[in-house]
Amino acid sequence: MHLRQGWAAPTGLVLTAALLAGCTDADPDDDGPTAAAPQPSVTSDAPSEPSPSEAVSEEPSLSPADQAAAEAEAAYARWIAFQNDTLQAPPPISGDGEASEQAFSTFETSIREVGQGEAEGILISTVDQYNQGGWRQVGRTEVTWTDVREVLLDPESPSDESITLRACLTPVDVRVLNADGADVFPELEATPLVSEAVLERPISGQADGWRVATTRVVEEEEC
Template sequence: MRTTPALLTAALLLALAAGCTTSPDASSQTPTPTESTSPSVSASPSPTSADPRVLARANAEDAVRSYYALVDEVGSDPNTPASRLERVATSVELEVRQADLEQWRKDGWRKTGRTQVTDVVVQSVILDNSDPKAGLVPTVQVDVCYDVSDVDVLDSAGASVVSPDRADRAWERLHVANYDYDDDPDGGWRVAALETLEKAPCAGS
């Protein structure tokens, strides 16, 4: 985690994926969208549906919620292995999160509170698994509005390092990919890339 004040807001808002590069192996390639479906506000699809798009959508939504929960957990406990992030992230996002966490721990930072996922909007479902090495893997694009009003980041002395200008609610776009789709179409979904969206935040509950 960089410690300059200008980056504190972006760090806490989980928007550090921008500007990072991928490595040449398949697991570090950012998924490549090739088609899209109409956006839809999150609603739990029928778990008995045989439609692979419906199942992918539901599994990706579950993966998104697990991602935010585990990022909070790992950030709050310096004894939690960084490797646990592999359960919820892959590719660029995994590299960013692990580097971020390593810097936090060097600086003696820790997170308190929990991120609330307020809105989840599925923007596209793409099940192209034709070339994983080129990033052509099943990918669900999900827009998430989250609330961090309960979240703080403390330094080694227990003082907050969060910018007073931080927005408590904001939108992010998550690209949730499954590089193991053939072997694990349900449980292989991970957040592969993330970007901050410039739009009005969702309303608070």
């Protein structure tokens, strides 16, 4: 297996990647809002006329920037979910055998549906280190909120378009375990943090949309 040169991630980054990964489902203990009791129906022999509030109204269409922002938020959620799933069951990409080469090729193809560039390289290196250590992630991370900071659109040059957003990531029982089930970082307390991501258009050969290109922890901001 041939990892790209320049993507060797330090051990500390491995744990950071684990804590940043994932988007959870809703809490299974949360029954959600209580439904209001049904109101008795009222019948009348007279023909009914729709009230102004019942009239069908057309919602104004989103501006190109707002539409792009919504698409980018959804793309970011897919990227985080992909990282979560990947680190919970790291693909066996390490080694020089045919099986590892095939696993790497399949994994790389999957990554490029949601990420590219620096973000892609860091995740590949992280998975390699998980392979080497026999590690896996347990728990997931909830995306508490997202805030789109900048939208740069250029219809004449889509490759130059980008969207910058920030998100609050809250770890939910996230730990990194070794092959024996022991906690690799028992002293670490996983806490919420703010991550900033830049999303770009696909480099080439991929479906249209947005891909996470870079991510970083925003140390000066709290969730």
